[in-house]
Amino acid sequence: MADTILLQVTRYRPEQESEPTVQTYETPLRKDWVVLDALNYIKDKIDGTLSFRWSCRMGVCGSCGMNVNGQPKLTCAAFLSDYAPGPIRIEPMRNFPVVRDLVVEIGAFLEKIRSVKPWIIRREDKPITEGEYLQTPEQMEDYHQYSLCINCSLCYAACPVFGLDPQFVGPAAIALAQRYNLDSRDEGAAQRLSILSDHEGIWGCTFVGECTKVCPKHVDPAGAIQRYKLTAAQDWWLSWLMPRAKS
Amino acid sequence: MSESFAHSQFHPKWYRQRMSTYWWLWRWAYLKFILREISSAFVAYSVAVILAQIWSLGQGAETYARFNQWLESPVALILNGIALVFVLIHAVTWFNLAPKAVVVKVGGRRVPGILIAGANHALWLVISLVVLWVLIRKG
Numbered sequence: 001m002a003d004t005i006l007l008q009v010t011r012y013r014p015e016q017e018s019e020p021t022v023q024t025y026e027t028p029l030r031k032d033w034v035v036l037d038a039l040n041y042i043k044d045k046i047d048g049t050l051s052f053r054w055s056c057r058m059g060v061c062g063s064c065g066m067n068v069n070g071q072p073k074l075t076c077a078a079f080l081s082d083y084a085p086g087p088i089r090i091e092p093m094r095n096f097p098v099v100r101d102l103v104v105e106i107g108a109f110l111e112k113i114r115s116v117k118p119w120i121i122r123r124e125d126k127p128i129t130e131g132e133y134l135q136t137p138e139q140m141e142d143y144h145q146y147s148l149c150i151n152c153s154l155c156y157a158a159c160p161v162f163g164l165d166p167q168f169v170g171p172a173a174i175a176l177a178q179r180y181n182l183d184s185r186d187e188g189a190a191q192r193l194s195i196l197s198d199h200e201g202i203w204g205c206t207f208v209g210e211c212t213k214v215c216p217k218h219v220d221p222a223g224a225i226q227r228y229k230l231t232a233a234q235d236w237w238l239s240w241l242m243p244r245a246k247s
Numbered sequence: 248m249s250e251s252f253a254h255s256q257f258h259p260k261w262y263r264q265r266m267s268t269y270w271w272l273w274r275w276a277y278l279k280f281i282l283r284e285i286s287s288a289f290v291a292y293s294v295a296v297i298l299a300q301i302w303s304l305g306q307g308a309e310t311y312a313r314f315n316q317w318l319e320s321p322v323a324l325i326l327n328g329i330a331l332v333f334v335l336i337h338a339v340t341w342f343n344l345a346p347k348a349v350v351v352k353v354g355g356r357r358v359p360g361i362l363i364a365g366a367n368h369a370l371w372l373v374i375s376l377v378v379l380w381v382l383i384r385k386g
Binding site for chain 1: 260261262263264266270271273274276277279284344347348349350355357
């Protein structure tokens with residue numbers, strides 16, 4: 001294995017250029033280094049002006065998502081040696097506006113997450129004196145997979161529907177809505193369905209399935225959306241067959 | 248959902264990459280998706296051919312013979328051959344995607360997706376064999 005590897009990094013400095021450019025850096029190629037380590041090496045030793053987001057370095061915070069050789073990846077989990085001999089192409093996540101270099105604007109994404117009411121909704125909260133809302137391990141199993149999302153937004157970078165229509169609520173937000181819908185303690189499914197059962201919601205999804213493939217936490221947002229579609233369709237048929245029944 | 252925030256005006260230089268019309272050529276996964284979607288058109292075409300055949304049967308022996316003659320023409324053979332491939336792609340991908348939408352639980356445990364897809368494929372095979380048996384028996 002060679003001692004070094006080339007990184008072709010997208011630069012975008014809005015004060016001096018109107019379009020992104022590519023800058024190539026040579027960094028050490030160490031077996032235990034991930035792409036994020038190489039970017040930090042560049043920042044510390046070669047070019048302090050390079051901007052990128054990162055925090056935990058262990059696949060928990062979801063900050064360091066970028067496109068590595070065209071694939072949305074957490075750079076803290078993408079080993080350099082897997083891309084040897086290189087060069088490795090590092091780009092900001094697709095489908096998001098680029099603020100600077102590898103930093104993308106995620107304000108709209110966070111707003112989408114908030115819009116699906118990702119918290120437990122009760123018709124009536126029981127008094128604290130009555131204790132907590134209990135749940136069996138089997139009931140927890142129903143939504144556990146969807147609760148593993150770290151909001152890294154790689155699924156949005158992989159989703160062509162979101163790329164073509166930025167208004168699309170998107171994979172992570174819908175999977176998060178399912179996480180609460182399937183929670184036995186929650187009673188807010190009807191509220192969320194009214195938000196998500198329109199064209200920019202679940203029906204915007206054409207089931208490309210790439211969101212599930214790139215998810216570093218195996219949340220399976222594509223599966224969540226298809227399950228949601230089935231529930232919405234069942235609700236629609238029930239309301240049509242039994243208009244007076246209350247869901 | 249609005250994409251404009253209070254701070255948007257202070258960032259007039261966000262770079263927004265436009266998605267190319269040919270985005271589906273970027274990646275094999277996207278191309279596969281487009282082929283799967285296009286397969287719907289061939290399903291519709293196959294239905295139209297069958298309906299046309301039934302209609303021609305209702306018009307009398309001569310029209311029916313003429314229609315069957317068209318079915319034997321090279322153009323129809325090539326077209327129907329392509330349609331068959333896409334209809335098969337459509338069916339296989341549809342059944343493979345079924346476990347994503349359908350969650351079945353037996354005894355509190357979730358049935359693995361491969362069994363749900365497998366059951367769909369098995370049912371498809373059985374129905375196809377029954378149809379084949381009916382056709383051979385009558386023929």
